[in-house]
Amino acid sequence: MAKGKKAVVLLSGGLDSATTLYYALDQGYQCRALIFDYGQRHRRELKSAVAVAKGAKVPYQLLKIKLPWKGSSLLDLRSPVPSTRHPRKIGKTIPSTYVPARNTIFLSFALSFAEASGARAIFIGANAVDFSGYPDCRPAYYQAFQKVIEQGTKAKKIRIITPLINMTKEQIIRLGMKLGAPLDKTWSCYAGGRAPCGVCDSCRLRAKGFAGAG
């Protein structure tokens, strides 16, 4: 238990980060959520993130950042996101939804926030098992970023915690349900519509996970 210790939790609106938030709270951390509006096509995700933070009675910061250089189908409404209609094998290659250095940018802000507010931990719901092939979701990446914290900050002792990194989507959903995370409030679809498209990578991983968890 880390009773009363402060933590910054990255919240995307998806089920992984919601489960991560409830995990951090369960571990006794006093949490603050950090939510990013980075121009993602799936704007619905932001509402979910805010709803999850409010539901957990956790203070949050919503930061708007601009990535004017595009380079990802997640930021560009003209290019399709991978789906059963535009197929690719999940986990085999780096998909077009990869946003260059996105998690590095998120972690940097989280680090600044953590250092400025005296937090001892940064929680991120990254996952290297049922992940979508992003290089910045693997354990080696987080180990590398941990070194940046040790070398580049005054505080030095802020830990990155990735509780879901080795779980399958099914295990994440089971954990989320056990901890009382409001999975019904979360949003996974990449496509940017009002209802989940059901065919993008993210929808398919989510459906597979729920099916497995019953």
Place this chain on the structure above:
Amino acid sequence: MAKGKKAVVLLSGGLDSATTLYYALDQGYQCRALIFDYGQRHRRELKSAVAVAKGAKVPYQLLKIKLPWKGSSLLDLRSPVPSTRHPRKIGKTIPSTYVPARNTIFLSFALSFAEASGARAIFIGANAVDFSGYPDCRPAYYQAFQKVIEQGTKAKKIRIITPLINMTKEQIIRLGMKLGAPLDKTWSCYAGGRAPCGVCDSCRLRAKGFAGAG
């Protein structure tokens, strides 16, 4: 020589980053400058950065970012910046002008920009000799960030280049003059006034460097 290779250069408006830009151009890189408006009290710096980019005929991106958590005298107009009036020994402790994780945030955006635009290098005018005691200005920090690039990006091969890291301010000024960098357009003062205050850490280092270089 790196003829035609693309690079992203972090430009602050100070003399170190201006010299770094001219160094990168001299090495044959095709440069794009990245300038940050992060709420720094010394707004004058931004004008200098834009003037330096324009003078070098280098395209630039000016990014506005918000660090709503403060935690630095550089962001907070109510707290004094260290100076002969509010003294501390340069290089001995981490000063109040330290902005939590600032260089990590800058590098993250530079990395995203570099990856999205196919650049092979990121130039930053960090300096560990006549520096102001910031942990994110030391070589070990840049080595750690290099590993983050290798682990966390699709491109993998983007190099961080810190040409000034082991130079004294005097050597930097001599190099800048040799390369034709418009040092007269640069701005170093932290205090945020119309004319340099002459007494803050940054003004003192600058004056000492110019005196040394003649």
